[in-house]
Amino acid sequence: MSDTHDKTPPSRSQDRLMATVSHELRTPLNGIIGTASLLAETGLDANQQSYVHTIRQSAGQLLDMLNNVLDFARLSEGRFELDRRAVSVADLAQDVCELLATRAHEKGLDLAICVRPGAPATIETDGTRLRQILFNLVGNAIKFTDSGGVLIDIEAGSGLLSIAVRDTGPGIAQEARDRLFEAFGQARAEDARRDSGVGLGLAIVKTLSGALGGDISVESAPGAGSCFRLCLPTGESPAAPQCLPDIAGRLPDVSLTGFTPATLLGLSAALISAGFRVSHRRPETPAVPGSVTLADIRLPAPRLDAIFAAGPAVVVLRPEDRALIPDLRARGCEAYLVRPVRGESLIDRLRLLGRGTDTGPGDDRLEEPEGRGRHVLVAEDNAVNALIACRALEKAGFRVTLASTGQEAVDLAEAGGFDLVLMDLRMPVMNGFDALQRIRAIRPGLPMIAVSAEIDPDIARRARDCGAVGVAAKPLDTGTLLRLCARWTAQRESAA
Numbered sequence: 001m002s003d004t005h006d007k008t009p010p011s012r013s014q015d016r017l018m019a020t021v022s023h024e025l026r027t028p029l030n031g032i033i034g035t036a037s038l039l040a041e042t043g044l045d046a047n048q049q050s051y052v053h054t055i056r057q058s059a060g061q062l063l064d065m066l067n068n069v070l071d072f073a074r075l076s077e078g079r080f081e082l083d084r085r086a087v088s089v090a091d092l093a094q095d096v097c098e099l100l101a102t103r104a105h106e107k108g109l110d111l112a113i114c115v116r117p118g119a120p121a122t123i124e125t126d127g128t129r130l131r132q133i134l135f136n137l138v139g140n141a142i143k144f145t146d147s148g149g150v151l152i153d154i155e156a157g158s159g160l161l162s163i164a165v166r167d168t169g170p171g172i173a174q175e176a177r178d179r180l181f182e183a184f185g186q187a188r189a190e191d192a193r194r195d196s197g198v199g200l201g202l203a204i205v206k207t208l209s210g211a212l213g214g215d216i217s218v219e220s221a222p223g224a225g226s227c228f229r230l231c232l233p234t235g236e237s238p239a240a241p242q243c244l245p246d247i248a249g250r251l252p253d254v255s256l257t258g259f260t261p262a263t264l265l266g267l268s269a270a271l272i273s274a275g276f277r278v279s280h281r282r283p284e285t286p287a288v289p290g291s292v293t294l295a296d297i298r299l300p301a302p303r304l305d306a307i308f309a310a311g312p313a314v315v316v317l318r319p320e321d322r323a324l325i326p327d328l329r330a331r332g333c334e335a336y337l338v339r340p341v342r343g344e345s346l347i348d349r350l351r352l353l354g355r356g357t358d359t360g361p362g363d364d365r366l367e368e369p370e371g372r373g374r375h376v377l378v379a380e381d382n383a384v385n386a387l388i389a390c391r392a393l394e395k396a397g398f399r400v401t402l403a404s405t406g407q408e409a410v411d412l413a414e415a416g417g418f419d420l421v422l423m424d425l426r427m428p429v430m431n432g433f434d435a436l437q438r439i440r441a442i443r444p445g446l447p448m449i450a451v452s453a454e455i456d457p458d459i460a461r462r463a464r465d466c467g468a469v470g471v472a473a474k475p476l477d478t479g480t481l482l483r484l485c486a487r488w489t490a491q492r493e494s495a496a
Contacts, residue, residue: 025066026453027382030475032059034388037478041395053106060103063475064139068200071132082211083461087127089161090115090343093152096134097340102479104142105318110149111142111340112266117273119156123234128460129208136201137165137228145169148225149262156234163230172220180218181206253277254350255288257307258296263316263339267294270343276350287311292353297321308332312353316341319479374419374489375399379409379435380451381428385474389422392478398485406430413439413446419489421448425463433466440467447488451476
């Protein structure tokens with residue numbers, strides 16, 4: 001179902017200009033951000049690490065400004081369509097968290113999702129526009145929060161779905177809140193210098209919220225953090241299932257220890273909705289016999305060792321903690337999860353621990369690298385972007401084959417043996433859309449992710465219609481790339 005919002009339709013030449021500007025700016029930005037990410041994983045001294053961090057931060061600011069300027073131009077010029085269909089808000093929020101996790105963790109912030117019992121499994125809305133709203137809200141929260149965390153809090157009631165983005169930042173005074181959603185507005189004069197932005201993100205959020213039939217508001221006070229709340233109509237949306245008795249019957253007790261409030265709320269909500277009995281305990285409190293312990297990696301080493309010795313445990317890592325995995329295995333840790341934690345991954349991990357030695361497909365046990373030899377076909381004609389993708393995937397244990405044209409990607413997919421395809425949409429000889437359609441006809445069960453430097457809901461919709469399971473925007477940092485590939489190859493393995 002689609003509906004159109006009309007002002008003055010932009011000319012075709014304006015559309016082409018915006019698409020070209022987006023593509024030509026994003027392609028080198030992808031090279032800058034990707035190369036800096038790879039460089040950060042090499043043996044750099046403190047000064048060199050600081051330089052790399054500055055490169056990534058500056059490129060990220062430029063990317064945010066580019067996104068907002070192009071989005072604001074499209075929305076203010078007029079005509080845009082909404083594609084309403086059943087959307088899982090929890091999955092969409094998780095995708096946004098995974099895209100922004102690197103930014104949050106670089107600042108030492110926690111980033112989590114809390115889906116309250118009673119929230120609907122899906123609602124009828126435009127998922128691409130809703131993702132855009134959340135990306136702006138969560139990105140802003142990370143940008144202006146220096147310590148603590150950011151939580152996406154999802155709950156339903158009285159025919160409305162509430163999506164609240166809460167942060168532990170400095171808060172906003174009343175007089176500043178009144179102009180927050182105006183174009184080119186900033187809460188404070190110093191925010192413009194700190195942000196290096198142009199004050200368009202929240203104006204875009206306001207426009208899109210209204211187009212979706214919802215409303216955006218803010219609750220804040222100086223020193224008390226901020227809460228941006230999006231309310232959307234739920235209609236006749238069915239509630240999500242609240243209990244998984246086959247799992248809960250085997251592992252009724254889960255103990256959480258060492259987590260910050262945002263992650264604690266998110267993990268607790270996921271476990272309670274699945275029917276588990278949950279307890280929170282201080283790190284120094286002994287483990288409950290017969291329970292599984294979820295522990296934060298940031299606990300002191302002696303406390304973690306005591307937890308590992310007391311019974312089955314899952315440790316929750318930050319992406320930068322992966323180098324500690326061999327040491328954790330040697331100390332007796334059985335399994336791990338990486339922030340931001342997906343609810344289904346958490347439940348799956350507990351199911352596997354309940355089976356003892358049966359690891360099953362898609363498990364993140366400590367014995368195996370992330371890629372596990374899964375084979376990824378990368379269709380990318382830009383040499384720098386191809387190098388970045390291949391190096392990052394190979395380092396994580398994936399096997400990678402590169403295609404430099406759309407036709408070559410189709411020919412390689414036809415030969416078989418791949419677990420995932422990453423398809424750039426602007427490919428020579430055969431464009432990415434046509435290549436996706438051809439591969440879907442040849443290999444209907446093979447997951448494909450479209451990659452595009454042109455951020456446009458119509459492009460995303462067209463890519464999905466051609467067979468893509470998801471659409472990733474350039475520039476794609478290596479952490480997001482690895483999470484996407486690990487997620488979809490694991491799902492393919494599990495389905496098989």
